[in-house]
Amino acid sequence: MLGQPAQLLEREPYISFLSSSALVIKQWLLFDPMPESDARFLLVDLRQRLPVVSMNDGASFHIADGEPAVASDPAYDGSQPTLIPGQLVPTPVWDDRAGSCNWDAKAVLEVTLADCPPVSDERVRAAMELYVTSQYDFLPRSLYLAMLTVLDGLATGSKRADRIAKWIDEKVSEAEEFNDQSLLDGLRGLKNGSHAAGIRALVKRAVLYLGGSEQEAARQANTVKRLYRVRSQLSHQSDTVELDLARATQLTRLVLNAVVSNPALLNDDAGEEASLAGGRERRTQWIAEAEVAIRRAKPDCAAVEKAIRRPLIMGKNGLLIAHLADRTQWAIDDGGARPVSDEMASEWAALDESFGERL
Known part of the structure; x- marks a missing residue:
């Protein structure tokens, strides 16, 4: 697992209090002896990669937060990451190896995990956490809104052309005589395009980065425009609207996989170059x-x-x-x-x- 031999142990699953439909399986990995510095680096690496595995494999893999504990005796219950000194022989408090998870541990923890890039960008991590946790909701409307909220959090407003920005600066200077801060802030805000345009631009960059054509990038940008129009109808109309939840989920996962590989895609200027180069x-x-x-x-x-x-x-x-x-x-x-x-x-x-x- 990421180059380190490990043993996987798990307990019987139980129903999560967070969702009546979610099974929780407690597992722990016992790694072969290694230097403490390697162990701490491995823990950081695991925490940065597992959200990507969770997003693409449809389950929430979670490692307890906080610094790893240092064991004073051989007993270990799997409740938090623990460093076990070399002179101690690890003794599991529970050692039932026959859990109910039917995934192939070697495929997930050796192959899939190694293929997933580590993610340290906090904005991307927060977006992935929302994506993963929302999958345990069973209301289509809630899921739909969650997917578009993920895109909302990742996109930034696009910048207007330099010529327009210079004209706005001139208008700001003219408006200073009115001593109206809200007016000045509003004028300065005009330098940025709409947030909706920023979301469409992010989707285009993601498609191009993943190898798609210009036509496909434009097509998916139009798709996200349609998805947001439906969200607006959800917010402002009482009539029933048709939710394309499948497309919202797919498009959000596509964007997340792109920015996971290259967070520079989140930025307007650097993102444009990164998408084309990728x-x-x-x-x-x-x-x-x-x-x-x-x-x-x-x-x-x-x-x-x-x-x-x-x-x-x-x-x-x-x-x-x-x-x-x-x-x-x-x-x-x-x-x-x-x-x-x-x-x-x-x-x-x-x-x-x-x-x-x-x-």
């Missing part, structure tokens, strides 16, 4: 992967001109689709590379890049 890097890597896989099956194939993983939200688990110079398409997955029929190519063309949903 997208180029991914597409270049996909082309190289496709070339290798296809040439194993057909050494004399045409050059790969572009490639994309579909759907984008699946990350490296998405199906890699390659477009070759001879206008053929190939699909690459764990089973290898295979040509794509015209019918299948037409079917994929009718689906969006981000989620595989019909256009």
